Amino acid sequence: MNTIARFKHFGTETYHVFNRNKTSWIGLLLLTMLVLLAVLAPVIAPYDPVEQHIIQRLEPPSSQFLLGTDYYGRDVLSRIIWGCRVSFIIGSVSVAIAMFFGTILGSMAGYKGGYFDAFVMGVMDVLMSIPTLLMGLLIVAILGPSQANLIIALALTMIPRFARIARAPTIAAKSKVYVEACQAMGFSDMRILVVHIFPNIFGELMVMGSMWMATAVRTEAALSFIGLGVNPPTATLGGMIREGFKDIMSAPWASLYPGLVILLIVFAANLLGDGLRDALDPKLRNEK
Amino acid sequence: MKTSTKQPLLTVNRLTKHFHIKRGFPKSVSYTVKAVDDVSFHVNRKEAFGLAGESGCGKSTVGRCVLRLIEPDSGQVFLQNTDITGLNNQELRSIRKKMQIIFQDPYSSLNPRRTIGQTLEEPMRVHKLCENDNIRDIVIDLLENVGLSAGVIDKYPHEFSGGQRQRVGIARALLFNPELIVADEAVSALDVSIQMQILQLLQNLKEKLSLSYLFISHDLAVVRYFCQRVAIMYLGKFVELGSVSQIFDEPLHPYTLTLRNASPIPDPSIEQAFAQLKGEVPSPISPPQGCHFHPRCAKAKDICSREYPKWIELGKGRGVACHLYG
Incomplete structure (x- = not known):
């Protein structure tokens, strides 16, 4: 009962600030829709994403194929829906992995300080110096x-970002008197x-x-575009742009629509992030 | 020292803590701040031992070293027979049940995201002090002991006044039934009227639970009211130590004298000549040669600027570090 009340307290406050900025709602709504689309892909998608209708190659959008077909006669809409699924899986799993390890490393470094801190953050800086795409x-x-290797690559480049984000507030919190009180109480560091x-x-995480x-999601698309992403014929948004590229003058729909979905x-994710930042930042909380 | 043969609860022996600061780039110069320099004292059972001095003189560092929240550089701290400076983390954790701390700032000493109940229940759970079912009852008992109602248990720190928060801080210090409490400026952040209430609470608890206090304060009036013995600190060193009546009625060290004269007497009919102290407290990074106090001392002699005075025991637990009595 206690815990629920606490969550409600924190939740309502966050909700109010989040609500103040209407654009964050747009972000949340859009993202929810896209995620739903991805999750329900097997139900919603009108065709099998790899099924080839050879006679109906490069058909323009029509009532039969809502967003047209590609070079192999595959339904663009179905491929987009399945491609979203791949994008979200890669995006969320790599972020989750990076958040997990980055937070542990960063907060440990901030809390322990000294040589451990210097070593961990040095390694993080080296990792950070390699651009995401290059990594x-x-x-x-x-x-x-x-798919798995792509997730590893993305997670590796994101770990240092989360480590940094986790380290600074840990150092700030470490000097709070209530943390000293915890030490006096004989609590373990963990x-x-x-x-x-x-x-x-x-909040910041x-x-x-x-x-x-x-x-x-963007990097995955970029890597798929240059042919280093998920293997074809699996539908990915970046891969679709690449496959449709050679016919872009005659059949722009095959590249254009997946590009729009990436956009x-x-x-949506950035709008949501901005809204969350305002809602969770205690300094912005009290501002109108 | 206090003409009793029984063993003191806390004995601090030649405690020293120096902080090293590096400044400058690319050639850094390192400075040493002698926050606590060769300090020895003891606290008897059921006694409030005062530690007084201007801000920055190292009195809080002494308190934290005693609890090993800061690692002392050298010296020993004995709680009864155990030297806590030699304990490993495990042993330290268990000895901390016997000594606790009350912090100065009641606002930052409580985690703003946790209710009073959570703050107080957590240590009991961690140390498995009792059955889980009883914890809430014990906490409520404790809250009532420090003058708060049982209803506060589900509230957050921001819903309280400074005095109430300090009561929560005291309740937290009492959780483990400690023998010694380090009160680090425990009433300094509070209004004068609230100070009195909290002091009385500490006094009552002392008698009820046979507590001992290491009472750190810059406020001489509070120390005089609350403590039995007191040490005056100046730039990391003790300048005088004795019973409250000795220190306040017949101060020996010129610094103690000026301190005493600087605190107001609550009687308008007494005309008070405020003894003006020359200059500022010198930087602890480079304290003056000889006696740290000599540049501001009215009675300074030649020798005062050359060597630091030895600690002179005057009997009856009285001690002073001043060339005037050498």
Whole structure:
């Protein structure tokens, strides 16, 4: 009962600030729609995404194929819906992995300080110096193109971002008197970190999570576009743009619509991230 | 020292803590701040031992070293027979049940995201002090002990006044039934009227639970009211130590004298000549040669600027570090 009341208290406050900024609602709505689309792909998609209607190649949008067909006569709409699924899986799983390890590393480094801090953050800086796309290329070149390898590559480049985000508030919280009180109570470092410091960094992590999910989706699309993403014939948004590229003058729908969907996902995730940031930032909370 | 043969609860022996600061780039110069420099004292059972001095003189550092919230550089801290400076983390955790701390700032010493109940229940759960079912009852008992109603248990710190929060802080310190409480400026952040209430609460608890206090304060009036013995600190060193009546009625060290004269007497008919103290407290990074106090001292002699005075025991637990009595 106690816990529920606490969540309600925190929840309503967050909700009110989130509500103040209407654009964040647009982001949430869009993202929810796209996620639903991806989750319900097997139900909604009118055709099998890899089924080829060879006679109806490069058909313009019609009542039969709402967004037209591609070079192999596959339904663009169905492929987009299934492609969203791949994008969201890669985006969310890589962000989740990066958030998990990044938070642990960053908050440990901030809490312990000293040489441990210097070492961990040094490694993070090295990782951070490699651009996401390059790291993607590197990993895929070593391990071969596959969904799992792509996730590993994306997570690796995002870990240092989360480590940094987690470290700074940990250092700030460490100097709070209530943390000293916890030490005087004889609590273990682990308990102090998880129970007393982690709630302070949770908000920022959520914001970063939604922002970096957009980047992960974009990078996945970029890697698929240059042919280093998920193997064909699996439908991915980036791969679709690439496949439709050679006929872009005569049949622009095959590349254009998946591109638009990437734009929508990135746009929605960023709007949501901005809204969340305002809602969870205690400094912005009291401002009108 | 206090003419009793029984063993003191807390004995601090030549405690030293220096902080090292590096400044400057690319050539950094390192400074040493002697926050606590060769300090020895003891606290008897059921006694409130005061630690007084201006801000920055190291009195809080002493308190934190005693609890090992800060690692002392050298010296020993004995709680009864155990030297806590030699304990490993496990042993330290269990000895901390015997000594607790009340912090100065009641606003930042409570986690704003946790209710009073959560803050107080957590230590009992962690240390498995009792059956889970009883924890809430014990906490409610404790809250009533410190003058709060049982209804506050589900409230958040921001719903309370400073005095009420400090009561929660006291309740937290009492959770483990400690023998010693370090009160670090425990009433300094409160209104004068609330200060009195909290002091009385601490006094009552002391008698009821046979507590001992290491009472750190810059407020001489509070120390005089609350403590039995007191040490005056200046720039990391003790300058004088004795019973409250000795220190306040017949101060020996010129610094104690000026401190005493600087605190107002609540009687308008007494005309008070405020002894003006020359200058500021010197930087603890580079304290003056010889006696740290000599540049501001009215009775300074030649020797005062050359060497630091030795600690002189005057009997009856009285001690002073001043060349005037050497």
